[in-house]
Amino acid sequence: MLAQLFTDAAEACGGFSPLTATLLLKAADDLCSGGVTTRVMAGYERDRMGTVPGLRFTAALHRLVLEGRAPGLAKHYPSVGGSPHLETLWDDVLPVLHEHTDELRGRIGATVVQTNEPGRSAPLFGGLQVAAQHAAAVAGRRTPFPVRLLEIGASAGLNLHPDRIAYRAAEDEVHGDPDSPFTLDPQWTGRPEADLTRPLRIVDREGCDLNPVDLSTEDGRLTLSSFVWADQLDRWDRLQSALELAALDPAPVQRATGPNWLAERLATPVPDVLTVVWHSVVWQYVSPADRAEGRAILAAAAARATPEAPLALLVYEPRRTHTGYEFRLLLKTWPAGASLRLGSGGGHGIPFTWEQQSWD
Incomplete structure (x- = not known):
């Protein structure tokens, strides 16, 4: 009803x-x-x-x-x-x-729901640092892997720029790009188990969406703005800053289904980078058939991963608990086979509590 x-x-x-x-x-x-x-x-x-x-x-x-x-x-x-x-x-x-x-x-x-909440870049940034440094340790590298970031359900691509944001985790603690036009208070409790002073290098970034939003148009910007709850001025301000940042160098977002798009990009391992498949609060919109096909494509790509061409899945999605829903940041890496629950937070990515543990 x-x-x-x-x-x-x-x-x-x-x-x-x-x-x-x-x-x-x-x-x-x-x-x-x-x-x-x-x-x-x-x-x-x-x-x-x-x-x-x-x-x-x-x-x-x-x-x-x-x-x-x-x-x-x-x-x-x-x-x-x-x-x-x-x-x-x-x-x-x-x-x-x-x-x-x-x-x-x-x-x-x-119209489909298009929040593209930029606050979710905060857990993404920390999760990418953990993934890049973990994959480097497995491969015996001294420095973290550069990242190839692939986002499913990317909307307008606002969360494809986590390396270009200034994260003010405390008054005297800023990570990411301190010169960014977008300063974000991540409202973290704890910190990710990674060296945040090391730069996060994203060498390739792109996404797909069934209904991508074109940020170069007034219609696209209004669409995203309209989905912000109008009495949440902190979210409103975050979105406007994220739009300003994205306009400097828009990330490509292709109109495509997740499985088809992902199959093309994961067909061949890419050496010397960590390929990260990322999605946030999009799973509820994906059909059961596409979910199954996406899992199969990812499993096939995981079997092809090597220490020199690793693969990771990083997701921020709601999980049902006995008290309702909890948004969890989950990481899987290949070929290491690590499965980690990195922490949990609010639906918009803020606030967030880092608490790394094994994930089955």
């Missing part, structure tokens, strides 16, 4: 974004009563949970606000200087839904 999916999404973000949670709960009530939201969401009644129709709905509204076409609603949106008044929020949403019904319905149908 669509209203239940909206309610579930509201519960997931309730502790983080009161504005988004209120929108979703009010929209769920409106769906149940047959209000205007039923016309906005017409055709999407059978959308599955993984497509997160509620967040596509709130993003479509946010897009109108960002474009300056919903001034009565904008006063509730901190992303454009407003301040939420949750008691009257829905009263100001209703006129927008009535005026823009067809446009909102079209955008909801044409």
Whole structure:
């Protein structure tokens, strides 16, 4: 039931974004009563949970606000200087839904969830340092392997630049690129089991996505911005800085399915680099068939890996626990066969606790 999916999404973000949670709960009530939201969401009644129709709905509204076409609603949106008044929020949403019904319905149908949260670069940076240094030790190298970074579900490619960010882990502790236009507070507890003073060298970076976002266009930048919860200004600021950084040297993101794209890039081992396959909070959107095919492709590539041409899988995905979900950073390396759980953190990569242990 669509209203239940909206309610579930509201519960997931309730502790983080009161504005988004209120929108979703009010929209769920409106769906149940047959209000205007039923016309906005017409055709999407059978959308599955993984497509997160509620967040596509709130993003479509946010897009109108960002474009300056919903001034009565904008006063509730901190992303454009407003301040939420949750008691009257829905009263100001209703006129927008009535005026823009067809446009909102079209955008909801044409858009997939694209957060491309740059905060996830923080655990990625630490994970790559562990992987590159671990692979070097196995190969008997004095220096860490340079990295060839391949991202599945890369969206706009914002997380393909982890080496170009300044990570301010403490007042007098900065890792990565201290001259970067993007300074990120990783909110780390502990540190990765790696020498963070060693530079992380990424010599090749590219990604794939079924619906890549083109950062060179205003439409692409607005799409990403619209999916940020409007009352989370820290995330909003991170995204704007990440967009600025990515514009300096955009990473290529090809429109392709993960298995097909990965099969081409893993067909032949590349010597003298560590090839890292990376994905974050994308697994829920991948079909069971593509998951199985991707695992088979990775297993075949792992069998071809050598100490001089190693391979790693680094993922940041939610895992179900007895209390809900936990986002874990997991690393597998070949040919060493190491399986490590490096730590866990928030869904947006921040905060993060480093706690390395074996992973079965």
